Amino acid sequence: MCSVDGERGNWTSQEVFEEINSLLNRLSSEDLSSLPAGSMGEDQIALQRICNRVQAEGLRRLRRFDTGRGYAPSGALSARAWLRWRLNLTTTTASERVAISRKLAALPQTEQALADGDISYRHVALIAETAGQLGEKFDAQGETILVDVSKEVCPWRLQRAIWNLKHCLEPDGVLSEANKANSRRFLHLSQTFDGVYRIDGWLDAEGGAVLNTALDSIMGPWREGDERSATQRRADAAVEMARRQLDGGQLPEVGGQKPHLAVSVDMATLSKEPGSMAAELEWSQPIPAETARRLACDAAITPIIDGEADHTTRVVPGATRRALIARDKGCRFPGCDCPPAWTDAHHIKHWADGGPTTLDNLILLCRRHHRLVHEEGWTLELAQDRELIAIPP
Numbered sequence: 001m002c003s004v005d006g007e008r009g010n011w012t013s014q015e016v017f018e019e020i021n022s023l024l025n026r027l028s029s030e031d032l033s034s035l036p037a038g039s040m041g042e043d044q045i046a047l048q049r050i051c052n053r054v055q056a057e058g059l060r061r062l063r064r065f066d067t068g069r070g071y072a073p074s075g076a077l078s079a080r081a082w083l084r085w086r087l088n089l090t091t092t093t094a095s096e097r098v099a100i101s102r103k104l105a106a107l108p109q110t111e112q113a114l115a116d117g118d119i120s121y122r123h124v125a126l127i128a129e130t131a132g133q134l135g136e137k138f139d140a141q142g143e144t145i146l147v148d149v150s151k152e153v154c155p156w157r158l159q160r161a162i163w164n165l166k167h168c169l170e171p172d173g174v175l176s177e178a179n180k181a182n183s184r185r186f187l188h189l190s191q192t193f194d195g196v197y198r199i200d201g202w203l204d205a206e207g208g209a210v211l212n213t214a215l216d217s218i219m220g221p222w223r224e225g226d227e228r229s230a231t232q233r234r235a236d237a238a239v240e241m242a243r244r245q246l247d248g249g250q251l252p253e254v255g256g257q258k259p260h261l262a263v264s265v266d267m268a269t270l271s272k273e274p275g276s277m278a279a280e281l282e283w284s285q286p287i288p289a290e291t292a293r294r295l296a297c298d299a300a301i302t303p304i305i306d307g308e309a310d311h312t313t314r315v316v317p318g319a320t321r322r323a324l325i326a327r328d329k330g331c332r333f334p335g336c337d338c339p340p341a342w343t344d345a346h347h348i349k350h351w352a353d354g355g356p357t358t359l360d361n362l363i364l365l366c367r368r369h370h371r372l373v374h375e376e377g378w379t380l381e382l383a384q385d386r387e388l389i390a391i392p393p
């Protein structure tokens with residue numbers, strides 16, 4: 001492009017944009033159903049490289065727009081304000097884009113790799129940010145390292161390489177960054193009006209890794225037939241972790257008592273008499289009768305029945321539980337292989353309906369299947385050979 005006294009010459013980028021658009025029209029009019037699906041992989045790679053190149057050209061032109069104050073005639077006060085206004089960008093995106101276009105002026109290798117299509121905008125953003133943080137310590141050699149890494153790995157892994165580079169060049173800075181990350185930690189646990197709890201938080205790298213490792217171990221590998229999403233499985237694992245801490249009895253006492261969850265429920269509710277009150281869980285809102293029946297089923301949660309804590313009568317005696325574990329070896333629900341530690345003792349006929357707390361009337365169910373049977377209306381039947389049959393509602 002040549003430019004004479006602010007005027008574009010006889011060669012304008014407008015023509016090029018028209019050509020690019022007509023080429024894109026050719027692509028979008030292609031009937032993909034007639035093409036082998038496998039060929040779309042190569043197309044993804046080619047299109048990603050083109051996107052990268054387009055980003056590079058956009059940043060190059062933005063730099064000229066910004067440094068030459070090309071936005072001024074429109075009345076906008078900055079390139080960032082103009083981008084927000086005319087491209088409908090958020091403030092963050094517009095600021096980042098202007099900052100990167102400026103920093104790229106001093107990062108020739110990075111700019112070239114983006115222009116060649118070899119690395120993406122996100123890689124460039126990370127390299128530019130690092131260059132800004134390290135200042136004069138970031139030299140051409142450092143840039144070569146990061147550009148080479150960017151060509152091979154995703155931005156997430158590039159971040160690790162950056163971490164290592166920073167550690168070499170500025171170990172004190174890395175420590176103070178880690179301390180800053182640690183001071184940003186928080187955990188919100190709040191209850192919404194409909195009684196649901198919401199968790200929201202930040203952990204530093206170490207805290208997050210500890211939590212992730214523990215949750216991963218409780219989640220275990222995905223099992224055939226498990227219809228929960230990954231996030232649902234993680235939510236269940238977090239609750240399971242807390243439940244085991246409570247059950248394990250290792251937690252410090254609160255108000256002279258081992259911490260435990262109590263459910264207040266009337267006998268009428270437990271035996272599902274019509275017109276009975278809802279049950280109440282400590283720290284929570286009223287819960288459905290069937291949930292109270294499940295919680296009381298194994299008496300793992302102390303039921304407060306008709307106002308009296310019920311510690312003894314329904315608790316599965318140690319010897320019975322040991323026999324139950326020896327017999328069932330884990331969750332008995334068809335196809336489930338949860339180990340005994342993750343299970344409740346379920347009364348096939350609930351004790352509130354007169355079912356005895358004896359081996360014949362008990363089976364082990366994992367928390368998920370226990371819930372399926374109580375709240376979600378599945379029924380269990382024992383076949384002649386004592387094989388368990390689960391019937392959906």
Ligand SMILES: [Zn+2]
Binds near residue numbers: 293297298347370374
């Ligand atoms: Zn049960």
Ligand SMILES: [Zn+2]
Binds near residue numbers: 332
């Ligand atoms: Zn199970």
